[in-house]
Amino acid sequence: xxxxxxxxxxxxxxxxxxxxxxxxxxxxxxxxxxxxxxxxxxxxxxxxxxxxxxxxxxxxxxxxxxxxxxxxxxxxxxxxxxxxxxxxxxxxxxxxxxxxxxxxxxxxxxxxxxxxxxxxxxxxxxxxxxxxxxxxxxxxxxxxxxxx
Numbered sequence: 001x002x003x004x005x006x007x008x009x010x011x012x013x014x015x016x017x018x019x020x021x022x023x024x025x026x027x028x029x030x031x032x033x034x035x036x037x038x039x040x041x042x043x044x045x046x047x048x049x050x051x052x053x054x055x056x057x058x059x060x061x062x063x064x065x066x067x068x069x070x071x072x073x074x075x076x077x078x079x080x081x082x083x084x085x086x087x088x089x090x091x092x093x094x095x096x097x098x099x100x101x102x103x104x105x106x107x108x109x110x111x112x113x114x115x116x117x118x119x120x121x122x123x124x125x126x127x128x129x130x131x132x133x134x135x136x137x138x139x140x141x142x143x144x145x146x147x148x
Contacts, residue, residue, distance in 0.1 A: 038079060042068045044098040046081070046089075061099055063108055063130040068098075084135070109144070 002009065002017045009017050038044065045061045066081040069088060078092040107128055113136065114125040122141040127133070 038068055038071070038095065038098065038100050040068050040071060042100055043103045044068060044079075044081065044100050046093065047097045047099070063128075065101070065107075066098075106145070112144075 001020065003020045004013075004017070044066050045064070046066060048058075048060055048062055050058075050060070064083065066083055066089060068079050069082040070080045072078045072080075072092070076094065078094060079098060080092055081089040081098070083089060108130075109126050110129040111127040112124045113127055116123050116125075116138070123138045124141065124144060126137055126139050126144070128135050128137075
């Protein structure tokens with residue numbers, strides 16, 4: 001309620017009426033709280049830029065893994081990302097353009113390129129899906145699993 005008759009409201013007591021209705025000041029209503037939901041050093045994926053007529057059954061997120069390098073504490077938080085090797089990704093990203101993921105989630109393999117034996121352990125040279133060839137790595141057989 002406004003705690004008075006409507007006929008008693010005028011331009012001199014409009015702030016008091018507003019406070020009675022909304023229980024806050026006009027100054028506090030105009031302030032937006034910039035809340036950073038993703039912390040620094042979090043593991044995230046980026047959203048893929050799509051055309052309006054692209055097929056809907058393709059993934060909307062990259063397979064590449066990034067880390068949040070820094071966060072801007074403004075009204076709408078923006079994030080600076082770095083790749084797995086520490087190189088800063090150009091540009092800043094909004095919260096809805098990145099997705100926080102579990103650090104232990106498995107990466108998808110595009111192709112196994114070579115096989116070798118080191119100290120009696122079998123290792124595979126792995127080409128990771130949606131990663132450049134510079135990310136190819138030797139992985140022990142125990143780390144590779146079929147996820148059908």
